[in-house]
Amino acid sequence: MFKKLPGDETRSLVSTTPDTAVVFRPAVVHTPAIISLVLWLCRLVPRLVRLVWRHPLAVTVPVLVGVVWVRYGYGLALVVFGLVLTVGLSWFSLDRASFLRWVGWRLLAFARWFWIYRRHWQPVLTVAGLARHLRGRDYLPRLVRVECNEWADRVTVRMLGGQAVKDWADRTDNLAHGFGAPSCRVAVERAGRLVLTFPRRDPLANPLPAVPVPDAASVGPVEIGQQEDGRPLRLKVHGTHVLVAGATGTGKGSFLWGTIRGLLPAMRAGLVQVWALDPKRMELSFGRPLFGDRYAADPKQCADLLDEVVCVMQERADRFAGLQRNHTPTIQDPFVLVIVDEVAFLTAYQSDRQLKQQISAALATLTTQGRAVGVGVLAALQDPRKEVMNIRNLFPDKIALRLDESEQVDMVLGDGARDRGALADHISPIPQLGAGVGYVRLETSPDPVRVRAAYVSDHDIRAMVADFEGVSR
Numbered sequence: 001m002f003k004k005l006p007g008d009e010t011r012s013l014v015s016t017t018p019d020t021a022v023v024f025r026p027a028v029v030h031t032p033a034i035i036s037l038v039l040w041l042c043r044l045v046p047r048l049v050r051l052v053w054r055h056p057l058a059v060t061v062p063v064l065v066g067v068v069w070v071r072y073g074y075g076l077a078l079v080v081f082g083l084v085l086t087v088g089l090s091w092f093s094l095d096r097a098s099f100l101r102w103v104g105w106r107l108l109a110f111a112r113w114f115w116i117y118r119r120h121w122q123p124v125l126t127v128a129g130l131a132r133h134l135r136g137r138d139y140l141p142r143l144v145r146v147e148c149n150e151w152a153d154r155v156t157v158r159m160l161g162g163q164a165v166k167d168w169a170d171r172t173d174n175l176a177h178g179f180g181a182p183s184c185r186v187a188v189e190r191a192g193r194l195v196l197t198f199p200r201r202d203p204l205a206n207p208l209p210a211v212p213v214p215d216a217a218s219v220g221p222v223e224i225g226q227q228e229d230g231r232p233l234r235l236k237v238h239g240t241h242v243l244v245a246g247a248t249g250t251g252k253g254s255f256l257w258g259t260i261r262g263l264l265p266a267m268r269a270g271l272v273q274v275w276a277l278d279p280k281r282m283e284l285s286f287g288r289p290l291f292g293d294r295y296a297a298d299p300k301q302c303a304d305l306l307d308e309v310v311c312v313m314q315e316r317a318d319r320f321a322g323l324q325r326n327h328t329p330t331i332q333d334p335f336v337l338v339i340v341d342e343v344a345f346l347t348a349y350q351s352d353r354q355l356k357q358q359i360s361a362a363l364a365t366l367t368t369q370g371r372a373v374g375v376g377v378l379a380a381l382q383d384p385r386k387e388v389m390n391i392r393n394l395f396p397d398k399i400a401l402r403l404d405e406s407e408q409v410d411m412v413l414g415d416g417a418r419d420r421g422a423l424a425d426h427i428s429p430i431p432q433l434g435a436g437v438g439y440v441r442l443e444t445s446p447d448p449v450r451v452r453a454a455y456v457s458d459h460d461i462r463a464m465v466a467d468f469e470g471v472s473r
């Protein structure tokens, strides 16, 4: 009876017992205006403090100009405003990066918080089914903060108690359209808090030129392109296995060639061996002199080459047993990277049953036992269905380029990846816009990262061959 309910809901509450005519009508106690005022102030003041704390510039400059206007007239207010503007413009022209970091993106974040997210928060979340109305009370997830960088808005949200990440991941489409963004990605910040990423523009819309061959010999991670946030895309190949899946013409070759390119100095130093399997003969054959004898195209040769790698792996495992659990590349025991272009040609589409079994068994052995002894597999694949690639789960790191169907995204990247924003089926089929673009999901992180591999052109491969021919002798 004394339960607190908002507004006039209490007045209409009536309780009866079914077998008597007794009716209980609760008394409505009117709260004195002063108490309501104090409560309202108690809520307003922390909000104001938070606003000033989060957006000091956006709040203090207009307040300062306003105060000067009221106390000294608009003439002086205009002078103050002009002064602030001049300082800002000079800073911008002298050091654009620091201006954007300290001022530009913060002002933009304030404007977008005010005009887009704060304004549409309640209607969008209610229509999307993420707000709740329970017993006359509205429950709305809290918009904690908005941050901007040059390509996206990052919106931090406190979920309602009892909500799951999946509730939000299932509504990314509603959120993206509701806030006028082309897509939305969901990542967990900490228990109960999410970060929603709403891109404003596509920083990967233009092809990237091939990353220069590194000066120093390194086994990786190999820089092969760029991530959506502008940081370099560094692909780890030593100590893992990587599967790159994408429809035909999506730029899988860039990932293979980008990796080989980054490993060339290490190959020359004898710290890396690349073994190339090229059943289509249209990809790795182009740089064949780089692989020496460790190249095969014919299925029988591919099976033999894989068996050879398995022997190397087992011999190492025998030697390392009980002595070391991780591999450090040396000239005696270099890192062995097996690169397979269109692996389904050797497994699912292989008509010779015996060869098919031999190749599948070798690949499964390498992917289950290879990484601790310095043997890695980097495989490219067009069709990720289980009947085509039944060992896809043995690859800890996965990359999905453009895929034909939305269900294929989770097949490649694992459950829930598409819900979290890996829209690999939405990547543009126009090579200029979408080739080499994909989503990377690493073993260590559930959040898919959008990336673009730099384009290693035929000319680049020819130059690599000219400079590094014979590195595999």
Ligand SMILES: Nc1ncnc2c1ncn2[C@@H]1O[C@H](COP(=O)(O)OP(=O)(O)OP(=O)(O)O)[C@@H](O)[C@H]1O
Pocket: 207, 208, 246, 247, 248, 249, 250, 251, 252, 253, 254, 283, 382, 431, 432, 435, 436, 437, 452, 453, 454, 455, 456
């Ligand atoms: N990283 C990239 N950036 C821009 N364009 C690219 C990139 N990679 C490839 N392309 C363009 O896309 C075309 C197809 O690339 P590629 O042959 O590597 O695709 P693929 O996925 O290996 O295809 P397939 O499976 O049929 O062999 C290239 O000819 C090139 O024009």
